[in-house]
Amino acid sequence: MSYxxxxxxxxxxxxxxxxxxxxxxxxxxxxxxxxxxxxxxxxGCIPTKALLKSAQVFEYIQHAADYGVTVGNSKAEIxxxxxxxxxxAEGMSKGIQFxxxxxxIDHIAGFGKLKGGTTVEVTAADGKKSDVTAKNIIxxxxxxxxxxxxxxxxxxxxxxxxEAMTLDKQPKKMVVVGSGAIGVEFAYFYNAxxxxxxxxxxxxxxxxxxxxxxxxxxxxxxxxxxIKIKTDSSVEAVDTKGAGCKVTVKTKKGEEVIECDVVLxxxxxxxxxxxxxxxxxxxxxxxxxxxxxxxxxxxIPNVYAIGDCIPGPALAHVASAEGIICVEKLAGENPEPLxxxxxxxxxxxxxxxxSVGMTEAAAKEAGHEIKVGKFPFSAxxxxxxxxxxxxxxxxxFDAKYGELLGGHMIGANVTEMIAEIVAIRKxxxxxxxxxxxxxxxxxxxxxxxxxxxxxxxxxxxx
Numbered sequence: 001m002s003y004x005x006x007x008x009x010x011x012x013x014x015x016x017x018x019x020x021x022x023x024x025x026x027x028x029x030x031x032x033x034x035x036x037x038x039x040x041x042x043x044g045c046i047p048t049k050a051l052l053k054s055a056q057v058f059e060y061i062q063h064a065a066d067y068g069v070t071v072g073n074s075k076a077e078i079x080x081x082x083x084x085x086x087x088x089a090e091g092m093s094k095g096i097q098f099x100x101x102x103x104x105i106d107h108i109a110g111f112g113k114l115k116g117g118t119t120v121e122v123t124a125a126d127g128k129k130s131d132v133t134a135k136n137i138i139x140x141x142x143x144x145x146x147x148x149x150x151x152x153x154x155x156x157x158x159x160x161x162x163e164a165m166t167l168d169k170q171p172k173k174m175v176v177v178g179s180g181a182i183g184v185e186f187a188y189f190y191n192a193x194x195x196x197x198x199x200x201x202x203x204x205x206x207x208x209x210x211x212x213x214x215x216x217x218x219x220x221x222x223x224x225x226x227i228k229i230k231t232d233s234s235v236e237a238v239d240t241k242g243a244g245c246k247v248t249v250k251t252k253k254g255e256e257v258i259e260c261d262v263v264l265x266x267x268x269x270x271x272x273x274x275x276x277x278x279x280x281x282x283x284x285x286x287x288x289x290x291x292x293x294x295x296x297x298x299x300i301p302n303v304y305a306i307g308d309c310i311p312g313p314a315l316a317h318v319a320s321a322e323g324i325i326c327v328e329k330l331a332g333e334n335p336e337p338l339x340x341x342x343x344x345x346x347x348x349x350x351x352x353x354x355s356v357g358m359t360e361a362a363a364k365e366a367g368h369e370i371k372v373g374k375f376p377f378s379a380x381x382x383x384x385x386x387x388x389x390x391x392x393x394x395x396x397f398d399a400k401y402g403e404l405l406g407g408h409m410i411g412a413n414v415t416e417m418i419a420e421i422v423a424i425r426k427x428x429x430x431x432x433x434x435x436x437x438x439x440x441x442x443x444x445x446x447x448x449x450x451x452x453x454x455x456x457x458x459x460x461x462x
Contacts, residue, residue, distance in 0.1 A: 003029045003134040006120050008112035011038025012316035013307030014140030015096055017323030022103035024331040029132055030105055031112035031122055036096040038142055040316040042089050043162050048185060050085035051165060052348050055192035066387060076193035078170040085165065108132060114277030118302050136302045136330055139290065140323065141276060143269040143308035150237055151177060151265050157240045158263045171195050171261035175247050177235050179206035181347040183266035188349035191227045198228040198258055200249055205231055207347060211359040211408040213394060218410060221351055221390055238263055271309040294337040296326040313343055342425050346415040351391045354418035357406030357425060360396055369399040371431065373455030375447045377411045379462055382442035388412035393447040397455050402430030417445050431456055
């Protein structure tokens, strides 16, 4: 069968591109070898949030007395938590099946490989091969957990995020290698349900892409809840002989050996480029990612790429935005290229972390004269009432023009608050305009208005 568009991969880049293309009148086929929705929906963003919710509920129960509620003994049942998480993922995947039917998109089951021109060879689960052709192809190949040479994943003792989500037995002790979003989310989850967790980070601080003050605040919070943190450290070797693991960690003070049941490798991702026919047809790959222009065209005519397999932040919402821009361009519309400087990042540990734009260090480095406003949740009525006084909102403004250069938050529900900052930056709103935007009271979100007021020496509640 011939299509207007074939999308290879059905993650948040692929399925969103397919639906938008269908809305714009294209006949669309999506090649997917596994579950619809890709990693994000089945093995990433969605099921991890379900697990984190379970941990949060368990924590709530343990602190119920603080809220005047008496409960009996509580126990974290990892098997039941995993079961709920898988159920959530399944429900969402069925939702994508419904959207495909609604938008008349064909799901072509199998592994897709470029064959030259605009043909994709699809290998079904039984090994049978067939060709599908289209006017255009979008590669949304996604990525997987990156393996370090001295940290080879065996799926049992040295695991990646997939195994971390489906453990049938709770480990007593765990070492998490890497402290990006995946590392700290799992560190929080396992620590919350009673596992002894050590985080090993190669760089000088955890969540290294965040503003330094946020990193420090998360470190304090994690240490308070019993998570051990080793920064400026690297895992040199893991001995998996015997019942558990002996992890050799090189720190500034020298080498030490940590014993644990399981090691979680969370040291980033690598794009799924193998066996996809890229070399055969001459698609340019640079630094392990497919090279594209601002509208996601590769060097091969009518072949495009989006999401984790191209340079840029490997985030679901980025892949979706890229997919929409790509197909709108294909349809002859005039979409605005994506502004990669205004992409929010969220980490769903407790306290949550959310940010967009420049850190304070980056703003100074870029030569901006800045005004910084920081409002702590300890001064927020809503946060006090909720018993969630940890954290703050920090806003960085250009002193000359009042432009909001960056927003950084740590605290309860801040992942829901960051969208306001993204919109403010998109609309080029100034600091004074934020102060004059009446926020509802009592809410966590009014801390944004208050932080802006701090920057301009107009704060009321500090």
